Each structure stands twice: as C-alpha cells, then as structure tokens.
Amino acid sequence: MGTDRWFGVGSARSACVRAGARAADEALLHDDAKLLVVFCSGAPDLRALVGEIRKRAGDVPLIGCTTAGEIAGTGPNDASVVVAALGGAGFAVETAAATGASADLRQAGARVARCLPTREDLPHKVLMVLSDGFAGNQQEIVRGAHGVLGSAVPLVGGCAGDELSMTETFQFHGDRVLTDSIVAAGIASDAPIGIGVCHGWRRVGGPMLVTASAGNRVSTLDDRPALDVYLERLNVDRFARPSRDGLARLALTHPFGLSRRDGDEVRFISGADFAERSLSCIAEIPQGALVWMMEGDASSVLDATDAACDDALAALDGRRPLGMFAFDCIARRNVLGGEGIRAEIDRLAAAVPRTPVAGFYTYGEIARTRGLRGFHNQTLVVLALG
Known part of the structure; x- marks a missing residue:
C-alpha cells in the first residue's frame, strides 16, 4: 500500500481508559490522514473518548457515531471502539454537521451534502452520511442530499445506534458529540469507489x-x-x-x-x-x-453478504480495494446469532484477504446509487475504496 493512498483500521475494548487512543494509533498508518471515522459503544464517556482520539490525530477531520455493535476485520464486537483512517494525496475530504435535524430533515440533508470536494483531479466521489434514526423519516435526508448533488454522486452510510435501548443516539463531528444531527464526509478519490446493497429477506x-x-x-x-x-x-x-x-x-x-x-x-x-x-x-x-x-434465515442473510461484497468489488474495475466500510442492520445480526455474525464478518474479510474492514450495526442504512430512493432497513451496505 503506497503512502499516496492508504486506509487503516484500529479497534479496542471501550472499557479501557485509553481505548480511543489505542484504536487511533492502530488506524493511523501514516502522518497525512485526511479523515477519521469512529464507531463506538454509547457506554463510555463519549466526549473523553473523542478527546483521546483527537489528541492522537490532531485536527484531522473526524465523523462518527454510537452503534448497536461494532465491526472490524477481526470480528464483530460490543462495547468497543473502531477507528478507520484514510489518507494520502489520492484523497480529499471535507466534513459537515447539521444539528437540530428533526426540524427539517430534507434541509439538513442538503446542508451536509455541500461538503463534497470539487477537485477535477479526483473524479471519483461519495458522500458518507451518519444520522440520528430517531429524528424522523430518513428518506428525507436522501432527498435533500440528492437536491444538492444530483444523481452523479452516490450516498452511503447508516443510522447511529444505542445498543437497542431505542432512546437516544449520538453523532460525532470534530471534537463535538451531538444528537438529533446528521454528520457527513464528502470523499473525493483518484480511484474508483464501489457500493453493494443486499438484504436477504x-x-x-x-x-x-x-x-x-x-x-x-x-x-x-x-x-x-x-x-x-x-x-x-x-x-x-x-x-x-x-x-x-x-x-x-x-x-x-x-x-x-x-x-x-x-x-x-x-x-x-x-x-x-x-x-x-x-x-x-x-x-x-x-x-x-x-x-x-x-x-429471512442465516442462509439467505449470508448469501446477501456475498452479493453485497461482489457488487461493491465489481465497481472497482479489477483494482484491489484499500479498505471497506460495512453498514449492517442490527436485525440481520439477530437473525444470524453469535456464530452467524462472526461468519458474516469472516466472509467480508475473505472477500479480499488482508483488506481492512470497519463498520457498525445500524438502525437503518443509506445507499443511493441511482434515482431518488436510498434509505434501507435490515440491509447490508458495503462501501469499497479502490
């Protein structure tokens, strides 16, 4: 992996006092990071955890959210923190946050969509969106972003979780811990980006x-x-x-x-x-x-895992991916059970061996590759960075 484009993932149990720092240290492969994405349990002191990560990464743009479980290449976890980092000259990133999103989700989606970089030398683009699923009809976020970006730029991401408490979720932007918000990262790349979507129901x-x-x-x-x-x-x-x-x-x-x-x-x-x-x-x-x-059953859900990976990788024109993000609905986890979710993550990791994987179990998934629709439930969405 050349330093012109790189992707790293780190994870640590969030019960550790310095979990954020440990995960960030593993993810930061080089000193020219362009973006950090953080997925974590809601149990720890979130502001302290984000603060630990910021101490290691400085002013690198950061987005993230709480989850209903975390995903890394080593397997699924609860009560952990996962940090993904991407960097190098082959990427450009801008981030944005819209607070008070429930007042007008469409307008909030439009606000965060404006963070997409406009560099002609980095023609491949995607908007990663992490939202509060309790804020209302999430399809409105997709409509708002589509109104700004049109059909040429895909959207991908998911709704934050709270370990199935179903009360309140949190989103991260920079050093802020937010709720009732949408956070986004506009990513421009000099290599293809692939998205796969499948549910198995x-x-x-x-x-x-x-x-x-x-x-x-x-x-x-x-x-x-x-x-x-x-x-x-x-x-x-x-x-x-x-x-x-x-x-x-x-x-x-x-x-x-x-x-x-x-x-x-x-x-x-x-x-x-x-x-x-x-x-x-x-x-x-x-x-x-x-x-x-x-x-659905374990067999149909795992078949959907394979299909989503295949579709994401097919869009890379034969390139080996630097890394992958997985946005996986908590309901699929319930169908699969403990052994099944490990088998699912093993399949993600085996799709391209030694490729870093980061993600989380969501309360809803975002994947718009064509048309106006792009919000999903009980679905797996895979983003592959070529």
Whole structure:
C-alpha cells in the first residue's frame, strides 16, 4: 500500500481508559490522514473518548457515531471502539454537521451534502452520511442530499445506534458529540469507489394494502388497525398487548417489504402506538402501497453478504480495494446469532484477504446509487475504496 493512498483500521475494548487512543494509533498508518471515522459503544464517556482520539490525530477531520455493535476485520464486537483512517494525496475530504435535524430533515440533508470536494483531479466521489434514526423519516435526508448533488454522486452510510435501548443516539463531528444531527464526509478519490446493497429477506404470505398512512406512521392495513393486522400475521393475540420491548423483538426479524420495480425495500418497524393501534417505521410507507411480511434465515442473510461484497468489488474495475466500510442492520445480526455474525464478518474479510474492514450495526442504512430512493432497513451496505 503506497503512502499516496492508504486506509487503516484500529479497534479496542471501550472499557479501557485509553481505548480511543489505542484504536487511533492502530488506524493511523501514516502522518497525512485526511479523515477519521469512529464507531463506538454509547457506554463510555463519549466526549473523553473523542478527546483521546483527537489528541492522537490532531485536527484531522473526524465523523462518527454510537452503534448497536461494532465491526472490524477481526470480528464483530460490543462495547468497543473502531477507528478507520484514510489518507494520502489520492484523497480529499471535507466534513459537515447539521444539528437540530428533526426540524427539517430534507434541509439538513442538503446542508451536509455541500461538503463534497470539487477537485477535477479526483473524479471519483461519495458522500458518507451518519444520522440520528430517531429524528424522523430518513428518506428525507436522501432527498435533500440528492437536491444538492444530483444523481452523479452516490450516498452511503447508516443510522447511529444505542445498543437497542431505542432512546437516544449520538453523532460525532470534530471534537463535538451531538444528537438529533446528521454528520457527513464528502470523499473525493483518484480511484474508483464501489457500493453493494443486499438484504436477504423474502416475502411471506399475501400482500397488505396501506389504506392510511402519513410519513413513517402506518395507521391502517386493509382498512383495519395496522398493529392488529401485524400481530395477527405473526399469530400473536392482539389482546395480549405485547410490551414495547416484546414488539421490538418481533419487529427485528419480521419487517415489512415495500414493493418497488427493482425489488422489495425493507422497512424496519420501530414502534407502535398501542392506543391508536398504529405502527411506526424508520422511513415512510406511502398510502396506497402494497407491503408484505418479510422473513429471512442465516442462509439467505449470508448469501446477501456475498452479493453485497461482489457488487461493491465489481465497481472497482479489477483494482484491489484499500479498505471497506460495512453498514449492517442490527436485525440481520439477530437473525444470524453469535456464530452467524462472526461468519458474516469472516466472509467480508475473505472477500479480499488482508483488506481492512470497519463498520457498525445500524438502525437503518443509506445507499443511493441511482434515482431518488436510498434509505434501507435490515440491509447490508458495503462501501469499497479502490
């Protein structure tokens, strides 16, 4: 790996007092870093952790977020910190943050999209976006960024996590720890960039018509309360009134599939109003759409891992990647189980041996390579840097 373009990854258990410094030291292969990306558990003192990393890296641009689990080439982890660093003359990077994002997610997406470098000698570009999934309909971020960048620049990234507490997530920009925000890094490169997207879920049973919805809230399916229909499809007694935690566990492995011309988009069910009997999703489900119950197993999810890697690598025109980012939905982790998630990361690492890998388990994934749509749920997104 020449110093004109390089990519490094470091990881450490976040229970260690100097975890941030240790992970940063491993990632910083050379002294001309252009970007640090940090994924970590929400358990430690986040400001102290980011401060440790900044002490090692100085004023190198930094973005990151809390997670529902961390990914490195050595395997999946909880309660850890992963730092990825890229640098060299073959990259140019600018970063941005939009706070108070929930007030206008489309405008927030547009604000961070303006950080993309405009160097003609670095023609390959991507915008990496890390967001607060609790801020509202995440598809609005994609629409806002698309309004600034158009269709030529792909978007990639994911929604921050909080270890399935489902209460509050945090995003990092420079030395700041934020919430209700979007952080982004515009990356320009002199080599190709590849993105792969695949989910591994399949339809179960017949379709349901969305007869009343607004944004990311579904009120009725087939003219009946959405929560009641959902529980009946899962053979759960609607009068049993499962707890919010119980519903969250069901939803992790039983998302909705939204019919599209190029395949099914998966929608994660993030909660319910037990009085109104409505369902909430991380992204919009339009009124009049057809949706299906979806399910998957370890085999289908791992097949999707292979497909996403293959698609990302195919876009590199035969070049060996410097490194890869993986944005993997927490629901896929629940399907795979402990042994399965290690097998998944082993497959990512084996796709190109000795290639550094960094990523996290998300509450939603961003991958827009064409068209206006680009927000996904319960999907794996792989970014390969050529």
